[in-house]
Ligand SMILES: Nc1ncnc2c1ncn2[C@@H]1O[C@H](COP(=O)(O)OP(=O)(O)OP(=O)(O)O)[C@@H](O)[C@H]1O
């Protein structure tokens with residue numbers, strides 16, 4: 030019944046002698062939070078980079094919203110509906126928080142040179158709309174009061190939330206978050222979890238890389254476990270937790286702390 | 288609101304009246320002012336490329352040269368004297384009106400920008416710097432040598448007898464007499480350049496606060512993140528290059544008409560570097576900073592040239608005014624950057640944001 | 649054939665000098681990511697110091713080659729001290745500044761050195777004394793001078809020494825580690841400040857030698873003489889793939905040959921229309937062409953953007 034947002038099959042990627050991904054495939058349905066976990070260096074970020082067009086895969090087929098797409102040009106992928114955040118935060122440091130989110134609106138707006146130079150009525154209306162939407166999104170992630178600050182001056186947690194707001198501004202079919210909780214303390218993580226829950230409730234589909242097992246298990250509908258570039262398990266959190274290979278490769282350490 | 292308008296009005300009147308006051312001390316001073324405005328125009332153009340889009344262009348002067356030679360060729364006797372068939376087509380000589388030549392020069396410069404940009408814009412930042420520098424040098428070599436086998440540029444001797452501008456019947460080459468009061472030719476150019484600078488500032492400001500301007504800045508700040516936001520970085524960079532080049536082309540034709548003479552010497556690498564220095568010293572990407580940088584670097588040393596005349600005698604010819612000028616520019620570049628790495632007048636900041644309550648440790 | 653050989657050796661000589669300069673650019677770029685615009689001026693200072701020494705000692709009765717030899721350590725010393733101070737004063741404070749700021753101080757430094765040299769040595773071009781016999785050696789045709797032979801030989805020696813230094817010594821390892829990742833190198837006990845200073849000093853020594861070679865080969869010295877070889881050497885470094893030592897040498901030799909052969913033959917081929925004045929155009933056109941086809945340069949590695 031439910032509609033498939035992202036369907037990726039047989040993705041492989043090699044760096045010199047290192048097989049970073051071999052034959053990975055996932056299928057995400059609308060409204061899901063889909064988790065991608067695995068030990069350090071497992072290839073999670075590489076997978077993100079491949080589906081968003083940053084790295085060219087050696088093999089793989091890609092479908093977004095039922096349409097096949099070629100992840101060759103990064104900006105095209107964004108246009109078609111995947112927005113992402115980065116593991117090591119990549120905001121536009123000298124631009125204000127508000128401007129960062131406004132850049133996110135780029136791909137859904139149209140005004141060009143003529144509009145800008147002559148300040149046409151249409152241009153002004155669109156600008157007002159962009160600003161309004163950006164304010165809304167800052168509010169949505171809880172940093173409205175920081176709108177006028179340069180993004181490099183924001184605290185770490187606020188920068189992560191700003192990145193999410195910027196990604197949401199592109200109205201993505203799928204929003205891909207690369208370790209959004211990295212470096213956050215417990216309180217911040219609770220707030221983040223609420224935010225991700227809210228994004229899901231508002232009808233978005235989320236692909237989430239996360240090391241924090243508790244967070245992943247609590248949030249995700251399904252997940253995939255990568256290890257050395259191979260997909261060693263796929264299923265609901267419960268299934269994955271019971272999977273022998275996963276316990277061995279990854280959750281082993283995690284279980285002790287439970 | 289009313290107050291702001293009053294301040295604005297006073298500034299405008301002062302700027303317009305400035306040459307009338309200054310010319311009492313000699314036309315040379317007005318010429319310095321006009322030249323400073325011309326540099327401001329160039330710096331504003333380069334600011335689009337370097338300041339907004341973050342592309343280091345060390346050959347910007349090439350676009351300036353294209354505009355200047357375009358005007359010089361189409362509004363001087365050189366072509367008709369060299370090519371009889373052109374003389375036959377224009378029996379009264381080639382005196383293209385500026386309404387034709389300036390847009391043509393701007394368009395040609397933009398085309399040059401896009402042609403250069405297409406292959407090189409995917410290069411890493413510093414590679415781009417050396418390629419643009421090379422392009423500037425190539426253009427200069429051509430200006431120097433395109434006198435064989437057919438004499439197009441007249442080589443190192445350059446092109447002279449270039450028509451002054453004529454706008455609405457006013458010939459900029461002669462003093463304008465209004466009611467017994469004579470306004471010098473340089474003053475007319477000053478006003479023209481002032482109008483252009485004001486217009487350019489408005490245009491740049493509008494670009495800055497637009498979807499396109501934000502896309503440029505995003506590319507400058509982090510190209511990968513910009514792409515991930517759906518910005519077609521190649522097209523946006525080309526647009527920046529083209530826009531900047533257009534400014535260069537227009538300034539070039541202004542220069543040609545103002546000087547009445549162009550030669551390859553005016554378009555050396557040093558000139559490109561000076562324009563980059565104006566943008567960076569002033570405050571990259573911030574219009575008041577860029578204007579300050581341009582005025583400072585172009586006008587101050589000129590002023591010095593007038594003031595420091597006797598210096599040469601004092602130092603046995605080793606330290607004449609032009610050497611002192613060069614020395615000062617060099618020291619200014621070093622000292623200003625060391626003291627203010629973001630430029631003399633960087634964009635203002637809101638300060639450091641306190642973390643949100645929920646994220647407080 | 650003689651004509652070809654003459655051009656070939658001329659190009660090779662020129663390329664060798666470019667190589668010595670290009671190495672300085674590429675090492676500095678590899679380590680701190682700065683285009684050291686003042687590098688060409690270091691070369692110029694080296695040549696002028698050598699000129700001062702050799703002309704002052706001309707009456708001493710020593711043979712020319714002894715004078716030339718003696719002037720080398722002097723010029724190297726001056727240039728090393730100079731480049732060391734430049735880095736310390738003008739670049740070090742700006743290491744965490746916006747990317748263009750140190751570039752502007754570098755340009756300012758270049759201009760400052762030129763101006764100071766003009767004040768100290770006066771602006772006129774000065775003939776560099778002919779210290780070696782100028783006649784070409786006959787290899788079935790007069791094709792190569794003693795100066796050129798010396799330059800080629802010396803370049804090979806210097807390059808070997810540099811290879812040894814970079815690949816076999818502790819300093820060399822520290823340099824490579826810093827170039828790879830300064831933060832990690834710092835964690836592993838490498839002192840980045842020391843490594844950076846050492847890089848500038850080594851680069852200056854190479855530039856000083858190159859400056860003397862240039863002066864001896866082309867016969868004049870002047871405060872502006874550093875500009876063109878500096879520019880070409882930087883072009884060569886980029887052509888070869890900046891940050892890559894072997895690339896700098898390859899790029900330099902290619903550039904030297906392209907210029908010499910291109911300028912030598914194109915005039916003939918086009919009936920004098922495109923003469924040797926277009927040598928610079930070849931150099932830069934080659935650069936643009938190569939970078940369009942291989943954006944990372946001839947020997948540069950393709951660095952995928954990590955995200
Ligand atoms: N551009 C690249 N060139 C070469 N190797 C790369 C590149 N990007 C990633 N790798 C390698 O691919 C492997 C997978 O890296 P990746 O960043 O995808 O891991 P990850 O699962 O995201 O790890 P982490 O949890 O630490 O973020 C690593 O061994 C990494 O060194």
Ligand SMILES: [Mg+2]
Nearest residue numbers: 073074075116
């Ligand atoms: Mg990762």
